[in-house]
Amino acid sequence: MSLSDVLTIVGGFTSVFYLLKLSWRCCSGFRQFVLSEFWRVDVRTFGQWAVVTGATSGIGKAYASELAARGLDVVLVSRSEDKLQMVAREIEQQYGRKTRTIQVDYNNGRSIYPVIAKELQGLEIGILVNNVGMLYSDHFAYFLEIPDSEQRITQVINCNMLSVPQMTRLVLPGMIERGRGLIINMSSEVGVRPQPLLSLYCATKIFVIYFSQCLHAEYKSKGITVQCVAPFMVSTNMTNNRTANCFVRSSSGFVREALNTVGLSSFTSGSLSHALQNIALTILLPDWFRMSTFFIRKLRNKAEADKYYKRVWKETLVEKED
Ligand SMILES: NC(=O)c1ccc[n+]([C@@H]2O[C@H](COP(=O)([O-])OP(=O)(O)OC[C@H]3O[C@@H](n4cnc5c(N)ncnc54)[C@H](OP(=O)(O)O)[C@@H]3O)[C@@H](O)[C@H]2O)c1
Incomplete structure (x- = not known):
């Protein structure tokens, strides 16, 4: 046989x-994001109650x-009592399900978990959505530009990371x-690959x-499904x-699609558009380019320009109103 x-x-x-x-990828994508609209897991089979962290707005509220x-009946966990009561009322009126609320600040670290444990006692919790999360800047920022960094670093870690295993420990x-x-x-998508100018946030997400x-x-052998959802951009307070x-998906549209993928994928972008x-x-922006000083400078300049235009736009609106 020749070399050729x-x-x-x-x-x-x-x-x-x-x-x-x-x-194979096309078939599983079709099953995950298209067929699942008609053929999906009945989430009631997991148990009576769902617990959702960060449940008063955005993706958490949508879940x-x-x-x-x-x-399902829902336990809503968030920081603001007023918003919790409002969302609880909305859910009870709209869907006729029971709700409970727990007001805690995940930034405070381990001191809050005995309070949550007490509130959850006796409930048949079938679903936990570890959704709560925060950014530390409203634009792409270098690590040393994190505002109040001494305090903020701990808060971001407490909120985005510590909450996940601690809540899991309580319900598992x-x-x-x-x-x-x-x-x-x-x-988040930025947890899938490193994203400069979001260093701490993307590290918490991986x-x-x-x-x-x-x-x-x-x-999984004990009947537990753990699903990780890593979306691109969803329209919420976090993304202005x-x-x-x-x-950019709406939070309700995104969550509807993401919930349909339960049982079909343990790691998902959550929606067809995001997948x-x-x-x-992956094809257009390889890691070597994304991590290059050139790209970081470009990203930063664009963020600065966006911030500038947003400020000018706001000032113009205020002037017009006056
Ligand atoms: N939006 C996106 O494009 C996007 C993309 C990828 C991943 N994600 C992830 O999705 C999750 C939800 O994001 P989102 O965009 O829906 O955010 P969001 O609109 O800012 O909502 C965050 C929710 O968490 C609550 N919360 C924030 N900090 C809290 C704290 N310290 N203690 C208790 N509750 C707190 C907020 O309520 P209160 O302010 O009333 O406490 C609110 O209900 C986050 O983990 C985020 O990283 C979002």
């Missing part, structure tokens, strides 16, 4: 391998509402006892990914309520 025959065979096998891989719409034993349970952990994947592997479009953006980004 060997190369032809190797080339053929490689092409078939990649074609099969691509077909709480969608879970209530699908027949009951789930294992009943042989079923679902834990949804909210990561913590969520690894923790979720290992937890799923450890407890950008207008929703085919790239496609993930593929596009």
Whole structure:
């Protein structure tokens, strides 16, 4: 056999391998994001109650509402008592489900968990959504530009990271006892790959990914599903309520799609649009370029320009109102 025959065979096998891989990804994407609209897990089978952290706005509020719409009673956990009462009333009136509220500040670290444990006592918790999370700057910022950094670093770690295993510790034993349970952990696309100018935030999000994947592997044989959701941009307070479009999803649309993927994927972008953006980004923005000083400067300049235009826009609006 000549060298060119060997190369032809190797080339053929490689092409078939990649074609099969691509077909498999397309089929599972179709099942995950298209068929799941008609053929999805009944979330009521996990148990009577769902607990949602950071439940008074954005993605958390959307999870709480969608879970209530699908027949669960909901425990809402957040910082502001007024907002908690408002969302609880909305859910009770709209979906006729029971609600409970727990007012805590996740920035405060471990002192809050005995309070949460007491409030959750006696409830059959089937689903936990570890959604709470915060950014530390409203634009792309260098690490040393984090405002009040001494305090803020601890707060971000307490809120984005510590909350996830601590909340899990509280509900997992009951789930294992009943042989079923679902834990949804909210990561982010910027946790999938490193994102300069969001250093601390993206590091907290990869913590969520690894923790979720290992937890799923450890407890799936006990009937526990752990799903990690890593979205791109969703229109919420965190993203200055950008207008929703085919790239930026509305929180309710995003959560509806993401919940449909439960049982089909333990790690998901949450929506078809975000899954496609993930593929596009892998091809168009390789890590070496994203980590380069050139790209970081460009990103930073764009962020500065956006901030400037936003300020001018706001000032113009105020002048017009006057
Ligand atoms: N939006 C996006 O594009 C996007 C993309 C990827 C990942 N994510 C992740 O998705 C999750 C939700 O984000 P979001 O955009 O929905 O955020 P959001 O609109 O800012 O909502 C955050 C929620 O968490 C609560 N919260 C914030 N800090 C808290 C604290 N220290 N203690 C207790 N509750 C607190 C807020 O309520 P109160 O202010 O009333 O306490 C609010 O209910 C986060 O983990 C975020 O990292 C978001």
